[in-house]
Amino acid sequence: MTVRSYREALHDALRTELRRDESVFLLGEEIGRFEGSYKITAGLLDEFGPKRVRDTPIAEEGFTGAAVGAAMLGLRPVVEIMTINFSLLALDQIVNHAAKVYGMFGGQARVPMVIRTPGGGGQQLGATHSQNVELYYAFVPGMKVVAPSDPADAKALLLAAIRDDDPVLVLENLALYNTRGEVPDHDEPAPIGTARITRTGTDITLVAYSRMAAVALQVAERLAETDGIDAEVVDLRSLRPLDRDTVVASVRKTNCAVVLEDDWLTYGIGAEVAATISDGAFDWLDAPVRRVAMAEVPLPYAKPLETAALPSADDAIAAVRQTLDAVARRR
Numbered sequence: 001m002t003v004r005s006y007r008e009a010l011h012d013a014l015r016t017e018l019r020r021d022e023s024v025f026l027l028g029e030e031i032g033r034f035e036g037s038y039k040i041t042a043g044l045l046d047e048f049g050p051k052r053v054r055d056t057p058i059a060e061e062g063f064t065g066a067a068v069g070a071a072m073l074g075l076r077p078v079v080e081i082m083t084i085n086f087s088l089l090a091l092d093q094i095v096n097h098a099a100k101v102y103g104m105f106g107g108q109a110r111v112p113m114v115i116r117t118p119g120g121g122g123q124q125l126g127a128t129h130s131q132n133v134e135l136y137y138a139f140v141p142g143m144k145v146v147a148p149s150d151p152a153d154a155k156a157l158l159l160a161a162i163r164d165d166d167p168v169l170v171l172e173n174l175a176l177y178n179t180r181g182e183v184p185d186h187d188e189p190a191p192i193g194t195a196r197i198t199r200t201g202t203d204i205t206l207v208a209y210s211r212m213a214a215v216a217l218q219v220a221e222r223l224a225e226t227d228g229i230d231a232e233v234v235d236l237r238s239l240r241p242l243d244r245d246t247v248v249a250s251v252r253k254t255n256c257a258v259v260l261e262d263d264w265l266t267y268g269i270g271a272e273v274a275a276t277i278s279d280g281a282f283d284w285l286d287a288p289v290r291r292v293a294m295a296e297v298p299l300p301y302a303k304p305l306e307t308a309a310l311p312s313a314d315d316a317i318a319a320v321r322q323t324l325d326a327v328a329r330r331r
Helices: 006-020 044-048 060-072 084-098 134-138 151-163 211-226 244-254 269-284 303-309 313-330
Strands: 002-005 024-028 053-055 076-080 114-119 144-146 168-173 180-183 196-199 204-208 231-235 238-240 257-264 290-294
Touching: 002 006, 002 151, 006 024, 006 044, 006 076, 006 151, 006 180, 024 060, 044 053, 060 076, 060 084, 084 114, 084 134, 114 151, 134 144, 134 168, 134 238, 134 269, 144 151, 151 168, 151 180, 196 211, 196 244, 204 211, 204 244, 204 313, 211 231, 211 257, 211 313, 231 244, 244 257, 244 269, 257 269, 257 313, 269 290, 290 313
Parallel strands: 024 053, 024 076, 076 114, 114 168, 144 168, 204 231, 204 257, 257 290
Antiparallel strands: 002 180, 144 238, 196 231
């Protein structure tokens, strides 16, 4: 094991795949000479040259469409879109082309491409640059969407995404780039579509992904210290395919759940998880599933308002206590 930051883990995965497979190439705005807005691609232009690390114009629809065509012809492009907000400019290319080519062509062509893009608020970037719109892509059959929450998964899931024969969106979070953790020294991909129990417990299940999966771990530790509550944490890791079995099995054990997400509550990822729990563990539930999400507003720029709008550890702790209070009243 080696301690690496989240951004270093992503860099390591890209470098590994560029060295391993000549069909892999990178493209995106300022990823070459400038080494990327978040320095994920630092040094890769010097090592692999401009043919495989390609700077593009500021035209998301254009270079994403070019990646779709390259993938159909046998290459494995890895597209960096500077933020998930800008991916909306390429929505047609992603949703109507990348995700549908395999089905519409009867399996005669595949689109083995990756879209790497960060989302999330907390950086005072304003409402149009701080969104969590991963639901748009997790909603679409033909796409795969992964959301690593720590450096080890950042590397392993990016490796898996690049090697996958379907289009994969790798959701990163701006708040995670500087986080650090142990990363295995081997280059083994993680299975896409498999959740991970990052903390075992018996009293309540916390289900989350990306940044909120890291928050869920902090919440679980605080609850153990302050309230003696033994919470189990399920990190979804993958939004499509969604590992429903792991979520349901955990809730059947603990009999209650809180879902944490960075996106808006209405129609969010948490709604799908709550429905999954209702379908698979309804008879085991001792209290309604609670959800913790962002306020239903365009994210404010002013720091105090931005902080108030984003879901926090304190919000999650309050939801856990309310849920367990409801369980106690029932008993």
